[in-house]
Amino acid sequence: MEQLTILIVDDMEAHRRRLARIIGELPHLSIVGEAQSGKEAVALAVEEEPDIILMDIEMEDKMAGIRAASEINFSSPESKIIILTIHKDNDSIFSAYQTNIADYVIKSASKEEIIEAIENAASNTSPIRPFVASKLREEFARVKKFEENFTHIFQVIATLTPSEVEILKSLCQGLTRKQIAAERSVELETIKKQISSILKKFDKRNTKEVIRIINDHDLFTMINKIQF
Amino acid sequence: MEQLTILIVDDMEAHRRRLARIIGELPHLSIVGEAQSGKEAVALAVEEEPDIILMDIEMEDKMAGIRAASEINFSSPESKIIILTIHKDNDSIFSAYQTNIADYVIKSASKEEIIEAIENAASNTSPIRPFVASKLREEFARVKKFEENFTHIFQVIATLTPSEVEILKSLCQGLTRKQIAAERSVELETIKKQISSILKKFDKRNTKEVIRIINDHDLFTMINKIQF
DNA sequence: GAAAAAGGGGTATAAAACTTCCCCCTTATT
DNA sequence: AATAAGGGGGAAGTTTTATACCCCTTTTTC
Numbered sequence: 001m002e003q004l005t006i007l008i009v010d011d012m013e014a015h016r017r018r019l020a021r022i023i024g025e026l027p028h029l030s031i032v033g034e035a036q037s038g039k040e041a042v043a044l045a046v047e048e049e050p051d052i053i054l055m056d057i058e059m060e061d062k063m064a065g066i067r068a069a070s071e072i073n074f075s076s077p078e079s080k081i082i083i084l085t086i087h088k089d090n091d092s093i094f095s096a097y098q099t100n101i102a103d104y105v106i107k108s109a110s111k112e113e114i115i116e117a118i119e120n121a122a123s124n125t126s127p128i129r130p131f132v133a134s135k136l137r138e139e140f141a142r143v144k145k146f147e148e149n150f151t152h153i154f155q156v157i158a159t160l161t162p163s164e165v166e167i168l169k170s171l172c173q174g175l176t177r178k179q180i181a182a183e184r185s186v187e188l189e190t191i192k193k194q195i196s197s198i199l200k201k202f203d204k205r206n207t208k209e210v211i212r213i214i215n216d217h218d219l220f221t222m223i224n225k226i227q228f
Numbered sequence: 229m230e231q232l233t234i235l236i237v238d239d240m241e242a243h244r245r246r247l248a249r250i251i252g253e254l255p256h257l258s259i260v261g262e263a264q265s266g267k268e269a270v271a272l273a274v275e276e277e278p279d280i281i282l283m284d285i286e287m288e289d290k291m292a293g294i295r296a297a298s299e300i301n302f303s304s305p306e307s308k309i310i311i312l313t314i315h316k317d318n319d320s321i322f323s324a325y326q327t328n329i330a331d332y333v334i335k336s337a338s339k340e341e342i343i344e345a346i347e348n349a350a351s352n353t354s355p356i357r358p359f360v361a362s363k364l365r366e367e368f369a370r371v372k373k374f375e376e377n378f379t380h381i382f383q384v385i386a387t388l389t390p391s392e393v394e395i396l397k398s399l400c401q402g403l404t405r406k407q408i409a410a411e412r413s414v415e416l417e418t419i420k421k422q423i424s425s426i427l428k429k430f431d432k433r434n435t436k437e438v439i440r441i442i443n444d445h446d447l448f449t450m451i452n453k454i455q456f
Numbered sequence: 457g458a459a460a461a462a463g464g465g466g467t468a469t470a471a472a473a474c475t476t477c478c479c480c481c482t483t484a485t486t
Numbered sequence: 487a488a489t490a491a492g493g494g495g496g497a498a499g500t501t502t503t504a505t506a507c508c509c510c511t512t513t514t515t516c
Binding site for chain 2: 094097099101112120125128129130136140141143144145146147151154159160221225227228
């Protein structure tokens with residue numbers, strides 16, 4: 001079996017020791033460095049050019065490991081990065097998979113799983129693990145759909161007037177015409193008129209359809225940020 | 229081991245026979261139907277409610293299997309779909325992963341791999357296979373980046389006035405201020421003023437930067453379609 | 457180095473758009 | 487029956503926009 005050099009990146013001594021013990025048992029794996037921060041990791045990666053980097057995410061800050069991975073992809077593209085973390089939340093996973101990582105493994109994984117991850121990474125045969133796959137599939141579908149459908153919606157929203165945008169925000173929050181009128185301190189008739197204009201621009205016959213296409217594409221957050 | 233019902237969908241007799249042979253060897257797997265088209269597949273899925281559907285992609289047309297999978301997700305959401313195809317091109321894979329499939333397996337896979345795919349799908353533990361993972365990682369990063377950058381640019385473009393949009397279109401075509409003034413039959417000073425306003429909204433110091441971010445995200449076509 | 461283009465700031469005015477309100481009405485929804 | 491949703495016409499006042507002119511500096515181009 002091919003000789004592999006490994007860099008361990010984790011800010012906790014105990015975690016580094018556990019990994020060192022696991023790797024130490026295998027003669028074809030050798031640790032060429034240990035880093036306690038993202039910064040150190042980037043420097044050591046350039047210096048040692050390891051085959052594999054085992055990278056924790058949360059160090060100096062919540063995403064230090066992801067940023068380090070991203071920098072290493074640029075400065076030391078030959079090193080394969082395995083994210084080895086306790087975090088299995090969507091944010092961590094999606095951020096990680098936006099950089100070119102080989103694998104994403106939970107720290108509680110068995111010795112065998114960690115070694116398998118290293119071997120797979122080295123031979124470019126890392127699958128995406130089941131617990132990641134389901135989340136990634138969903139998110140992938142969402143962003144792909146977003147990309148495909150945004151063009152039309154974009155054109156419509158570009159033509160909305162400032163107060164129409166504000167009313168649209170309120171509609172997305174589920175407010176009725178009456179509530180929106182109260183909120184904006186204007187007559188109900190005014191709101192009715194403007195919603196009518198919004199529907200025309202979207203070419204829809206009722207507000208439900210408009211809200212649906214906005215929710216379907218997760219555009220609410222985006223619309224909510226529009227400020228005139 | 230739990231009893232699993234399986235639906236085979238493929239327009240080629242020989243392929244269906246091979247799968248039937250593989251499945252027939254295992255007592256806990258039973259074939260409850262065979263379909264030769266996407267349409268048949270949807271009907272049989274509703275009728276038989278199979279645990280697993282082995283689905284070919286290219287049947288009536290190039291993407292019949294993907295469409296069928298999408299419909300089955302809606303009408304028979306309990307059935308797990310395994311795409312089993314000869315196509316490993318990006319289009320097929322990305323389309324497949326936009327619908328909720330359990331796995332994507334190449335037809336030349338060994339008997340063992342196919343059975344493993346079925347077992348994993350049944351127990352909700354399908355990883356994304358290495359040959360798919362690398363492509364999916366790349367595409368995921370691309371569309372995620374698109375979505376992130378789009379949000380900011382979107383907010384800016386939503387605040388542009390009609391004539392600012394027109395001038396932006398001209399700028400993207402590489403026209404100078406003088407040319408745009410001539411094109412719109414207005415004074416040069418007017419255009420200078422409006423471009424100044426555009427730069428402020430984009431928070432950029434020159435038009436090159438604005439054009440660059442528009443081109444970087446392939447937004448020109450989209451902006452060009454905006455009509456007030 | 458001169459000329460042209462790009463970019464920033466101020467001011468002003470007519471036209472356009474927006475906001476608001478009123479009236480009327482029909483159709484869903486409850 | 488009552489309320490909400492949706493469509494259409496009209497009209498007032500206000501705000502923005504589009505346009506133009508002035509001034510200036512910096513950058514690019516020839």
